[in-house]
Amino acid sequence: xxxxxxxxxxxxxxxxxxxxxxxxxxxxxxxxLNTNPSLVRRTMAGLRExxxxxxxxxxxxxxxxxxxxDSISLAEVYAALGSPQLFAVGKSADAPTCLxxxxxxxxxxxxxxxxxxxxxxxxxxxxxxxxVSHHAQxxxxxx
Amino acid sequence: xxxxxxxxxxxxxxxxxxxxxxxxxxxxxxxxLNTNPSLVRRTMAGLRExxxxxxxxxxxxxxxxxxxxDSISLAEVYAALGSPQLFAVGKSADAPTCLxxxxxxxxxxxxxxxxxxxxxxxxxxxxxxxxVSHHAQxxxxxx
DNA sequence: TGTTTTCGTTACTTATAAAGTCACATATTC
DNA sequence: GAATATGTGACTTTATAAGTAACGAAAACA
Numbered sequence: 001x002x003x004x005x006x007x008x009x010x011x012x013x014x015x016x017x018x019x020x021x022x023x024x025x026x027x028x029x030x031x032x033l034n035t036n037p038s039l040v041r042r043t044m045a046g047l048r049e050x051x052x053x054x055x056x057x058x059x060x061x062x063x064x065x066x067x068x069x070d071s072i073s074l075a076e077v078y079a080a081l082g083s084p085q086l087f088a089v090g091k092s093a094d095a096p097t098c099l100x101x102x103x104x105x106x107x108x109x110x111x112x113x114x115x116x117x118x119x120x121x122x123x124x125x126x127x128x129x130x131x132v133s134h135h136a137q138x139x140x141x142x143x
Numbered sequence: 144x145x146x147x148x149x150x151x152x153x154x155x156x157x158x159x160x161x162x163x164x165x166x167x168x169x170x171x172x173x174x175x176l177n178t179n180p181s182l183v184r185r186t187m188a189g190l191r192e193x194x195x196x197x198x199x200x201x202x203x204x205x206x207x208x209x210x211x212x213d214s215i216s217l218a219e220v221y222a223a224l225g226s227p228q229l230f231a232v233g234k235s236a237d238a239p240t241c242l243x244x245x246x247x248x249x250x251x252x253x254x255x256x257x258x259x260x261x262x263x264x265x266x267x268x269x270x271x272x273x274x275v276s277h278h279a280q281x282x283x284x285x286x
Numbered sequence: 287t288g289t290t291t292t293c294g295t296t297a298c299t300t301a302t303a304a305a306g307t308c309a310c311a312t313a314t315t316c
Numbered sequence: 317g318a319a320t321a322t323g324t325g326a327c328t329t330t331a332t333a334a335g336t337a338a339c340g341a342a343a344a345c346a
């Protein structure tokens with residue numbers, strides 16, 4: 001498959017939503033992400049269901065933050081996206097009968113699971129607000 | 144893409160090669176892995192170049208171990224496969240100009256890199272021989 | 287010498303999942 | 317009622333490993 005870029009993309013969107021009070025349309029977000037509004041709506045759906053953003057229809061509608069970014073961890077964002085498949089590497093088969101194949105799968109899965117834990121820990125330690133907290137001044141200069 | 148199962152597969156093969164003195168053909172390995180001999184030869188090529196196995200042509204030819212399994216770490220096997228793409232998740236773009244997108248990418252990459260380090264550490268701590276060392280008796284019973 | 291076996295390699299097809307696209311119903315504002 | 321937006325279903329495209337086919341080269345065997 002292609003590389004799944006939903007996590008960085010929605011983080012990017014959340015940071016932008018925090019820069020304005022006005023609703024931002026899927027069309028505008030699509031231009032930011034170089035993609036189209038339908039994909040934006042689908043990708044943002046999980047964040048809406050998680051209560052991180054709200055969407056309103058009609059004139060003047062669009063996406064707005066529904067929660068402060070310092071109360072949303074990256075782990076929660078990842079979970080809101082449906083905890084997408086993290087690894088491109090995996091086991092050879094689900095339940096092999098060969099003992100040697102079982103051993104090979106066990107070792108592979110163990111290393112992957114350890115890596116997944118690290119990934120989750122890292123995401124859990126950081127809020128979306130943290131991503132720019134050390135760059136606030138720099139960012140303000142460029143808005 | 145499909146899930147990359149080369150690592151568990153070649154580990155499986157190495158463990159089998161350790162069970163016999165005779166060369167094992169790509170055809171026989173293909174039957175073990177439920178795939179075909181061409182794919183086996185391509186996948187094993189990296190292990191041959193790394194000096195972990197040898198291949199001989201002609202009658203009575205095939206694949207044999209060229210090194211003791213207790214001298215090969217899983218990390219070396221992974222490297223011999225060309226260190227395949229580990230993650231299905233990745234950054235949104237290589238060098239975005241938007242500072243907020245840069246921040247989103249940085250955070251995503253940082254979590255992934257930490258996870259990769261854990262993965263490599265895990266693989267580095269284990270030799271191929273370790274995979275079955277605690278199951279030696281059980282495996283002998285089933286051969 | 288010639289046939290068989292086996293690897294080594296190239297070229298091509300298939301499978302899979304995210305990305306991307308299109309269309310349209312629904313809801314809201316003007 | 318017209319215009320603007322989301323929500324969603326159906327479909328196409330893209331990227332990459334897996335899988336397949338074919339054939340030359342090398343080694344063993346008769």
